[in-house]
Amino acid sequence: MPIFDYECKNCGKVYEELLISSSTPDSEIECPECGQHQSVRRISAPSIGGSGSSFSGGGGCGSSGFS
Secondary structure, X not given: OOEEEXXXXXXXXXXXXXXXXXXXXXXXXXXXXXXXXXXXXXXXXXXXXXXXXXXXXOOOOOOOOOO
């Protein structure tokens, strides 16, 4: 289920919404602040990395394995 960023054109609240389908029309999204259905989807940056990702060295790209 994708998470989208929305901005309410009525009150200006920016929030995230978890949707069952990415084809859900923006007109069905209710603002959690004012309750209006005037929100528009915003472009958001993807999450890269995340938990479990580590950049502590010890191999990988650019490492020759020699000390």
